[in-house]
Each structure stands twice: as structure tokens, then as C-alpha cells.
Amino acid sequence: MQTNGDSFLRLVKIMNELREQCPWDKKQTIQTLRTLTIEETFELADAITENDWKNIKEELGDILLHITFYAKIASEENKFTLDEVINGVCDKLIFRHPHIYSDVKVNDEEDVKKNWEKLKLKEGKKSTLSGVPKSLPATVKAIRIQDKAKQVGFEWDNKEDVWKKVEEELGELQEAITENHSQEHIEEEFGDVMFSLINYARFLNIDAEGVLEKTNKKFIKRFNEMESIAMERGHELHNMTLEQMDAIWNEVKKRRANV
Secondary structure, rough: OOOOOHHHHHHHHHHHHHHHHHHHHHHHHHHHHHHHHHHHHHHHHHHHHOHHHHHHHHHHHHHHHHHHHHHHHHHHHHOHHHHHHHHHHHHHHHHHHHHHHHHOOOOOHHHHHHHHHHHHHHHOOOOOOOOOOOOHHHHHHHHHHHHHHHOOOOOOOOOOHHHHHHHHHHHHHHHHHOOOOOOOHHHHHHHHHHHHHHHHHHHHOOOOOHHHHHHHHHHHHHHHHHHHHHHHOOHHHHOHHHHHHHHHHHHHHHHHOOO
């Protein structure tokens, strides 16, 4: 029976062969792989959103291939080896889990997160927020920023206080619109509303990014169905009134509710 180690060594062997023999693989650099890696990561995210285990397995394989590819290029450039990557993350996990590998006591996952942030600062991180990648999508970045701020105690006490903040930000946005403030000011207030709503989602144990993507997919599905129904009835959306489209939209919603 093949072990995890055997299958991983098989992947490394294939990667070495492709790098030496395949014209496409030989030409790749960390820069050319970057966009492909981002694409693979989003494909994995899609599969997770859909609870599609078959594609989760496939996309994890693609990402593992990319990790192996980067390490291969790095070894050719005498930067680091795959062994150093693996041992580095092993050492990091042991250091950041003293409640498992040392005598530190924790009560729950929140204690673990707080210790994690303290240990990262000991490793040389200059700020609690320095570990948030600049290129993260804005919603995900807001979640990570808020979660990290929480670990040092910069956090509301309860969801009721957070909702008051949401209402406050909504009021400021409405005021900016009513008083015809600059577009820049209105955009700033709108951003504050979104940030506060994401914070409220955290207090409700809701993944704001995940639920928004589910809503996106739901809207696409309903819109496509509305479009199909209209075509079946001899209509095109751009020739229909909003009221006509809304009637079909509600029809689609009722169908979905009865499924």
C-alpha cells in the first residue's frame, strides 16, 4: 500500500522530470506561475463553497503541484530546498503550539489565537497587522484585520454594540448623501458601512466572504433561469419592463422555495 511519503516522492520525481524534459515546464519562473497559482486557489475556493469534494481533491493536487514547482525553481536558484520548506513549516507549527509541544496552558481556541499572535511578534513581526497580505480580496482582508485586532483586545464586547456601530455608520453615509458631500467622502462612508457589517458578521459567526459568494451564485442562478423563462415565452430581457422581469423573478423564487 502506498504511503503519503511514497506518493509525495512520486510527485517530486515527476516534477524533476518535467522540469528537465518538458519545454513548457522548463520555461516557467516564479513570476509566470504566480497568476496560475492565484487561479488555482480561487478554483479551490469555489469547490469548497460548493462542498464539491471531488473537485476539492483535484484542486488540492494542483496547489500541491505548484508548491513543489516553486520549491524546484528555488533550489535551481540556490535559494532554498523543498526539505527546507517542509521543515520550516514543521518548526513553525511546533513553536506556535506551545500548548501541545510545551507546558503552556490554554482554555479554548481564543487563547490559542492570542498566543499565536504573541509568538508571531516574537518571531520578528513588527505589527499585529503586518501578516495580512496586501493582495487579499478586500472582504477577506477586512475579516483578517478585525480578527487580528481582536487578539490584542481591540474588540467590541458584544454584537449589540457592533450593530449600534453599523447603524451609526449607516447614518453617516445617509448624511453624506443627503448633504451632497463629495463623491470621495460618500465612498469613504460607504466603505465604513461595509467594514462594520463585516465586523457584525464575525460576531454572528458568519463568513462574510463565503455568504456573499453564495448570494452571488444564487443571483446568477436565478437570473439565468429568469432569462430562460423569458426566452421560452418569446421575450428578451432588454425589451421587457422592470415590472415584467420582476414578475418572472418572483416566479423563480417561488419555484426554488418549493424545491
